[in-house]
Amino acid sequence: xxxxxxxxxxxxxxxxxxxxxxxxxxxxxxxxxxxxxxxxxxxxxxxxxxxxxxxxxxxxxxxxxxxxxxxxxxxxxxxxxxxxxxxxxxxxxxxxxxxxxxxxxxxxxxxxxxxxxxxxxxxxxxxxxxxxxxxxxxxxxxxxxxxxxxxxxxxxxxxxxxxxxxxxxxxxxxxxxxxxxxxxxxxxxxxxxxxxxxxxxxxxxxxxxxxxxxxxxxxxxxxxxxxxxxx
Amino acid sequence: xxxxxxxxxxxxxxxxxxxxxxxxxxxxxxxxxxxxxxxxxxxxxxxxxxxxxxxxxxxxxxxxxxxxxxxxxxxxxxxxxxxxxxxxxxxxxxxxxxxxxxxxxxxxxxxxxxxxxxxxxxxxxxxxxxxxxxxxxxxxxxxxxxxxxxxxxxxxxxxxxxxxxxxxxxxxxxxxxxxxxxxxxxxxxxxxxxxxxxxxxxxxxxxxxxxxxxxxxxxxxxxxxxxxxxxxxxxxxxxxxxxxxxxxxxxxxxxxxxxxxxxxxxxxxxxxxxxxxxxxxxxxxxxxxxxxxxxxxxxxx
Numbered sequence: 001x002x003x004x005x006x007x008x009x010x011x012x013x014x015x016x017x018x019x020x021x022x023x024x025x026x027x028x029x030x031x032x033x034x035x036x037x038x039x040x041x042x043x044x045x046x047x048x049x050x051x052x053x054x055x056x057x058x059x060x061x062x063x064x065x066x067x068x069x070x071x072x073x074x075x076x077x078x079x080x081x082x083x084x085x086x087x088x089x090x091x092x093x094x095x096x097x098x099x100x101x102x103x104x105x106x107x108x109x110x111x112x113x114x115x116x117x118x119x120x121x122x123x124x125x126x127x128x129x130x131x132x133x134x135x136x137x138x139x140x141x142x143x144x145x146x147x148x149x150x151x152x153x154x155x156x157x158x159x160x161x162x163x164x165x166x167x168x169x170x171x172x173x174x175x176x177x178x179x180x181x182x183x184x185x186x187x188x189x190x191x192x193x194x195x196x197x198x199x200x201x202x203x204x205x206x207x208x209x210x211x212x213x214x215x216x217x218x219x220x221x222x223x224x225x226x227x228x229x230x231x
Numbered sequence: 232x233x234x235x236x237x238x239x240x241x242x243x244x245x246x247x248x249x250x251x252x253x254x255x256x257x258x259x260x261x262x263x264x265x266x267x268x269x270x271x272x273x274x275x276x277x278x279x280x281x282x283x284x285x286x287x288x289x290x291x292x293x294x295x296x297x298x299x300x301x302x303x304x305x306x307x308x309x310x311x312x313x314x315x316x317x318x319x320x321x322x323x324x325x326x327x328x329x330x331x332x333x334x335x336x337x338x339x340x341x342x343x344x345x346x347x348x349x350x351x352x353x354x355x356x357x358x359x360x361x362x363x364x365x366x367x368x369x370x371x372x373x374x375x376x377x378x379x380x381x382x383x384x385x386x387x388x389x390x391x392x393x394x395x396x397x398x399x400x401x402x403x404x405x406x407x408x409x410x411x412x413x414x415x416x417x418x419x420x421x422x423x424x425x426x427x428x429x430x431x432x433x434x435x436x437x438x439x440x441x442x443x444x445x446x447x448x449x450x451x452x453x454x455x456x457x458x459x460x461x462x463x464x465x466x467x468x469x470x471x472x473x474x475x476x477x478x479x480x481x482x483x484x485x486x487x488x489x490x491x492x493x494x495x496x497x498x499x500x501x502x503x504x505x506x507x508x509x510x511x512x513x514x515x516x517x518x519x520x521x522x523x524x525x526x527x528x529x530x531x532x
Contacts, residue, residue, distance in 0.1 A: 048421055049420075049421075050417055050420075050421065069420065070417070070420040070421045071420050071421075071422075071423045071424060071425055071426070074421055074422055074423035075423050080421045080422075082418065082421070086415055086417075086418040088410070088411050088414050088415055088418070088419075089414065090410065090414055091407070091410060091411065091414070095407055095410075095411075098407060099407065099408070099411050099419070099422050099424065100422060102408070102422050102423035102424050103422060103423030104423075145422070149422075149423065
């Protein structure tokens with residue numbers, strides 16, 4: 001279980017996150033909602049370790065990760081698909097996928113078939129440079145790269161941003177199939193309400209860097225949406 | 232006809248020396264963006280390592296073995312410069328990533344210290360390294376045109392170094408990690424790549440190659456504590472002209488400068504030739520500031 005306790009984080013002088021507490025239980029798809037600029041991506045970065053926590057803690061299966069480097073967090077089983085995809089543009093698609101294996105516990109050094117099977121389009125593009133792919137293809141590559149190490153928790157930061165509807169459907173199917181497997185839990189940041197409602201188990205709403213609301217799908221009423229999410 | 236062949240060969244020879252001197256810098260400056268003013272001193276360390284290897288052979292091994300010291304000197308120079316680079320990275324450079332001016336000053340200081348250390352140990356005068364006899368003489372292609380084996384050897388050495396670097400950077404696991412870290416440090420870290428380890432290894436390898444360059448320079452003449460300072464400007468010039476971050480660019484830069492240098496010196500004289508080369512480089516960089524082979528890179532930030 002991934003647990004964030006009273007986390008505080010920010011950039012330079014400015015504090016972005018105040019007292020954020022959330023949990024991702026095994027097998028769950030937890031969605032993080034909120035308007036632009038409330039700190040969703042900052043929270044993802046702090047969980048991954050790209051931002052140092054000023055206070056509070058991040059722990060995974062009982063072991064404290066708060067002072068650990070991103071690489072160690074990846075090796076303890078956290079996969080990350082960042083906003084903007086962050087593909088290695090000069091490296092080939094295959095090399096990008098191989099880099100996904102760095103955190104893998106198995107020493108075999110082979111990309112798991114399941115990771116590729118979820119994105120069949122990638123296998124035809126192994127030798128192309130990552131930077132030459134379209135946005136949607138890069139998103140699928142980033143997703144497959146994160147799955148290569150067989151993570152137990154997957155952090156997805158806006159996986160459908162700027163993606164054509166058919167690939168959004170593909171990504172939805174992938175998330176559902178991961179959920180059906182039950183081995184990997186997901187923390188998902190996404191703007192589209194329809195999308196999160198179709199995959200999510202539990203919801204947190206961030207406002208001004210703090211958790212303003214949390215609850216299950218049934219409790220996510222129009223009133224909650226109006227209050228925290230409509231612009 | 233002979234004259235042109237000889238000039239062409241001289242050009243190639245100068246290019247190969249320039250390239251060897253610049254290859255290490257292509258890694259530390261080109262890939263890592265560290266303005267390493269101590270690069271020349273790493274070359275000097277490589278040269279003195281060769282000198283030491285020679286002395287050890289002279290003192291402890293039978294004379295018949297002496298000619299083979301040079302074969303051992305190449306890996307020894309690489310190893311010693313590698314260790315110096317590793318220590319330098321771990322104790323100093325790693326605190327200065329993304330701070331070009333500070334690293335420039337700090338590495339320049341390190342360079343001065345290393346020069347003085349060399350002066351204290353080996354003395355200020357130049358020392359001679361005796362080339363192995365199998366590199367004496369040359370290849371006679373036509374009467375009056377002799378291609379010295381030493382220079383041919385350096386050209387071959389550069390080709391071997393280039394091939395090894397290419398395999399390491401583009402074909403090995405370590406090289407893949409290295410390219411990933413240099414392109415997108417944060418994402419590489421998030422995937423589980425140890426960026427600290429990659430940084431140290433990359434810098435150490437760049438330094439080691441500078442050591443090999445130093446070893447090769449012992450073939451060209453006597454060596455001294457300030458050996459590196461003669462080559463540091465040329466090395467930076469090659470990397471900048473070639474375009475930062477690409478091996479191909481460094482090769483083209485070295486060949487370009489070497490060839491033009493020889494041509495201009497042939498047409499005018501040694502000092503004017505050098506001036507003309509500088510003028511050409513300045514003009515070229517006005518036209519294409521990114522150098523011969525431009526690559527979009529994410530700088531270290």
